[in-house]
Amino acid sequence: xxxxxxxxxxxxxxxxxxxxxxxxxxxxxxxxxxxxxxxxxxxxxxxxxxxxxxxxxxxxxxxxxxxxxxxxxxxxxxxxxxxxxxxxxxxxxxxxxxxxxxxxxxxxxxxxxxxxxxxxxxxxxxxxxxxxxxxxxxxxxxxxxxxxxxxxxxxxxxxxxxxxxxxxxxxxxxxxxxxxxxxxxxxxxxxxxxxxxxxxxxxxxxxxxxxxxxxxxxxxxxxxxxxxxxxxxxxxxxxxxxxxxxxxxxxxxxxxxxxxxxxxxxxxxxxxxxxxxxxxxxxxxxxxxxxxxxxxxxxxxxxxxxxxxxxxxx
Numbered sequence: 327x328x329x330x331x332x333x334x335x336x337x338x339x340x341x342x343x344x345x346x347x348x349x350x351x352x353x354x355x356x357x358x359x360x361x362x363x364x365x366x367x368x369x370x371x372x373x374x375x376x377x378x379x380x381x382x383x384x385x386x387x388x389x390x391x392x393x394x395x396x397x398x399x400x401x402x403x404x405x406x407x408x409x410x411x412x413x414x415x416x417x418x419x420x421x422x423x424x425x426x427x428x429x430x431x432x433x434x435x436x437x438x439x440x441x442x443x444x445x446x447x448x449x450x451x452x453x454x455x456x457x458x459x460x461x462x463x464x465x466x467x468x469x470x471x472x473x474x475x476x477x478x479x480x481x482x483x484x485x486x487x488x489x490x491x492x493x494x495x496x497x498x499x500x501x502x503x504x505x506x507x508x509x510x511x512x513x514x515x516x517x518x519x520x521x522x523x524x525x526x527x528x529x530x531x532x533x534x535x536x537x538x539x540x541x542x543x544x545x546x547x548x549x550x551x552x553x554x555x556x557x558x559x560x561x562x563x564x565x566x567x568x569x570x571x572x573x574x575x576x577x578x579x580x581x582x583x584x585x586x587x588x589x590x591x592x593x594x595x596x597x598x599x600x601x602x603x604x605x606x607x608x609x610x611x612x613x614x615x616x617x618x619x620x621x622x623x624x625x626x627x628x629x630x631x632x633x634x635x636x637x638x639x640x
Contacts (some may be wrong), residue, residue, distance in 0.1 A: 329522050333441065335626050338528035338536045346539025356537035360594060361487075363533050364432055365495050367526040369521055371436050372499035376444045384450045389583070392574040393451045396588035397429040398462055400566050404559065409470060411550045417606070420471065420478075421613025422552060424600055426489035426559060427466050428459045428616040432491050435592070437529060437625045441632045443582030451587070452492055459592065460484045483598040516542070531622055536592075538615045552613050556620040563589040568636055581636040586628065593618040 336614040337640055346353060405426050412419050439445035460481060467478065502519070505512030542549050567588035571581030600611035 331527075332626055332630060334524060334528050335531055338532040339622060341627075342532040342535030343539050343617075345532075346507055346536040347354075350540030353537050353540035356533055358536060359600065360530075361490055363530050364594070365491055367436060367523075367530050368432060368491055369495035369499050370523050370526055371439065371445060372449065373495045373502060373516060374517055375449055375499075376437075377503065378498050386447060386450065388574050389444075389447045389576060389580050390451055390454055392494060392570050392576060392584050393429075393448075393455065394458065394579075395574075396563075396567055396570040397455060398458060398583055400561070400570060401429070401588060402427060402466060404566065405468075408555055408558065412555065413548075415609070416471070417603075417609035418548055418604075418613050420467075420607060421610030422555065422598055422617075423470055424463075424478075424596045424610065425591050425593050425614045425617045428592035428594050430593075431456050431487070432594060433527075433530065433625075434586050434590040436510065436523070437629060438583050438586040440527075440629045441577060441582055441586070443586055443632070444579040447580055447631050448587060449496075453488070453498050455587070456484060456488050456492075461596050472586045472635055478599060478603060480599060480602070481613055483595055485594040498559050506574055534618060534622060538618055541615050541617075545609060548609050548612055549581070549616045552616055553620055556617050557624070560589050560621070560624040560628075564632070564635060571636065576622045580636050582632050585632050585636060589628065590621060590625065591617060593621065 346356075403424065409419070409422075412422055435445050435448050435452075436447050502512065502516050508515040564585055567585030568581065570588070571584040574584075576584060597611065597614050597618075600614045603610055
């Protein structure tokens with residue numbers, strides 16, 4: 327499966343889209359399954375990052391600075407450049423801002439690792455990125471849309487995501503690492519768990535796509551309006567991330583990680599914010615979902631293309 331992982335992921339997304347279209351009533355139930363599946367995937371990812379390496383990464387000020395610059399300096403400038411071109415609809419614009427201004431802290435780690443990027447550095451950066459987006463997002467919304475919408479951000483979804491997608495899987499992974507270091511049974515369990523990476527990624531993509539496709543069925547006009555901007559964002563941020571990595575003189579694994587963190591967005595965490603908006607702004611949730619689907623396809627392409635964009639030294 328590892329040798330054919332891209333094909334596996336595309337097949338999983340295709341099957342998810344087909345199920346979501348054929349049985350839209352399953353969407354809400356599948357949406358509740360996203361976090362458990364994603365948590366399992368991240369547990370396996372964290373299992374491959376020794377605790378000592380993570381501690382060293384936390385002291386990597388140059389990488390953390392580059393991640394902050396690309397996410398909270400470059401990304402807002404890119405969004406500002408395309409913002410006037412977005413449809414003149416307040417809900418659509420709010421949805422685009424919510425999703426594009428928040429860096430991903432979950433499956434980006436997995437995709438980065440698949441592309442040969444430094445997953446451990448991204449893992450160490452997740453608390454910084456999550457707290458920073460919570461603090462900065464209200465200010466960004468104020469700058470782009472005025473004071474009446476700057477208070478839509480709530481800390482609850484961010485805190486819940488950090489606990490159940492980062493803290494709990496990480497602690498479980500460290501516990502298994504400690505067991506594996508002392509007992510042969512622990513080593514066998516750890517080895518078996520690491521072989522589930524590709525199936526869990528496929529299950530995550532299947533669940534995300536199948537659960538979100540029903541939500542866009544009645545709002546195709548809005549989806550069609552924003553999809554080109556999301557695709558353009560992925561293209562621009564690939565080269566912007568590479569430029570930031572060069573600016574901070576990062577090696578290929580760290581440079582690839584910067585490309586991934588700049589391009590991937592926190593759609594699974596901000597979606598509850600969008601769903602909680604008043605009915606007059608309900609379209610924002612559809613706009614966030616559309617970004618998820620575009621990004622998932624983009625990440626499959628990134629796994630193949632980013633190693634060529636940021637190659638190993640010859």
